[in-house]
Amino acid sequence: MAAALDLFEEHGYDNTTVTGIAERAGLAKSTFFRHYADKREVLFDDDTLAALLVEGIGAAPEGATALDALAHAFDRTGRAVFTNDRREFSARRIAVIAAAPELQERDALKERGLIAAMVDALERRGVPDLTARVAAELGALAFRVAYERWGDPAARDDFDQVLRRALVDVRDAGALC
Amino acid sequence: MAAALDLFEEHGYDNTTVTGIAERAGLAKSTFFRHYADKREVLFDDDTLAALLVEGIGAAPEGATALDALAHAFDRTGRAVFTNDRREFSARRIAVIAAAPELQERDALKERGLIAAMVDALERRGVPDLTARVAAELGALAFRVAYERWGDPAARDDFDQVLRRALVDVRDAGALC
DNA sequence: TGCCTCGATGGGACTTGGTCTCATCACCCT
DNA sequence: AGGGTGATGAGACCAAGTCCCATCGAGGCA
DSSP, X not given: OHHHXXXXXXXXXXXXXXXXXXXXXXXXXXXXXXXXXXXXXXXXXXXXXXXXXXXXXXXXXXXXXXXXXXXXXXXXXXXXXXXXXXXXHHHHHHHHHHHOHHHHHHHHHHHHHHHHXXXXXXXXXXXXXXXXXXXXXXXXXXXXXXXXXHHSTTOOSOHHHHHHHHHHHHHHHHHTO | OHHHHHHHHHHOSTTOOHHHHHHHTTOOHHHHHHHOSSTGGGGOOOOHHHHHHHHHHHTSOTTOOHHHHHHHHHHHXXXXXXXXXXXHHHHHHHHHHHHOHHHXXXXXXXXXXXXXXXXXXXXXXXXXXHHHHHHHHHHHHHHHHHHHHHHSTTOOSXXXXXXXXXXXXXXXXXXXX
C-alpha cells in the first residue's frame, strides 16, 4: 500500500502499473492480486471501520435518537481507527483519490457500504427505515467532513472530537433546510 | 444500450464482453468505445438530468429554502426526463445495476456528481456550504427513493409526483433524527 | 537428521477492457 | 467528377485481472 501511494503521487494513478507497484514492494504481480482484489482496492482495504460503527450503534443507550446513536458510535470509533500518526497519511490519501476518478468511484462505493451498514444497525434498534436512511446519510456526510477537516495539517484535535463537532454542524445545517 | 441491457440480463455483467455487445448491436468494438467511455458507461450516459436540476434550482423563487428550491427543480425535471414509457426500462436497469458491483460503483459516482452539481447551484443562491451539502444529500436520497418507487410496476403516479412525495417523506424523517 | 505438509510466493499463459492508428465508406457540397 | 468530412471497421497493442503450476521456507514428526 505504501508503494502504491508513493507511485500514485509521483506518476498519477493512470500512469502507475500494478507490476510497478509490486516491483517497488519487492513482490510479484500475482502476489499483489492475492492481497488486493484489484488495483483500486490497495487504498481501501479497511473493514474494521464498518464493524466498529455497527457495534457502536448497537451499544448506544436505549432511548437515544438515531443521530444520538450515531454520535455514540462515532465517539467509540474515532480515535481507535484514526490515530494522530495517520493524519499525514490521510491527507496524502485524500489528495490521491481526488485526482483519480477510478479511486473516487471506489470511494463512493465504500461509502455506500458504510451507509448500508449503519442503516442496518439503526433498524435493528427499531428506527423506521426512512429515518434510518436519512440519519445514516447525514452521519456519512459528517464523517466525510470530519475526515477532511482532520486531514488538514493545521488541525490539532483528535479525530473523535472533530467528528463530533462535524455531526453537530451537520445537524444544525439540517435544521435550516 | 439496448443490446447491453439485454445481454447483462441474460448472462450477467461479468460474462458479457464488449465485443458481444457490439456484435449484437451490429457494430465493431472500436465503435462501441467511440460512443461510451467504457463498458459501465453504457447504462449511464445521461447528462441532461444534472443540467435540468441545476437550471431548476437557479429558477426557484427568491426566498425559498434549500429544500424548497430542490422541490421546485424536481417538479420541473421529473416528468421531462422520466416519462412513463421508460418505467419498465428503469426497473430492468435497476435490477441489472443491483447485480453488478462495477455498475453500483459507477452509479455511486454519478450520484456524487449530481450532488456536487446541486450543491453548486444552491451555493449560487447564497445557501451556506454545509446547508447546501445537507440539502443536496437529502435531495439525492429522495431522488433514489423516488426512482425505486416509480420503477415498481404497481406504481401509477408520474415521476414528479412520486418524487415530490419522497422529498416530503425524507424531510419528515429528517425531523425525527 | 531427513521427510512431509502447508501456506505464501513467483512465473507465466491467457482473456478482456480500453487505446490508438490507419483504411474505408457514405454523404454532401460545388 | 472530385474533394472534403464524419462515422465506421479492422487490427495491433498495452495493462488489468484470472488461473494454474512450480517453488520455497517454516515448522511438525519419526
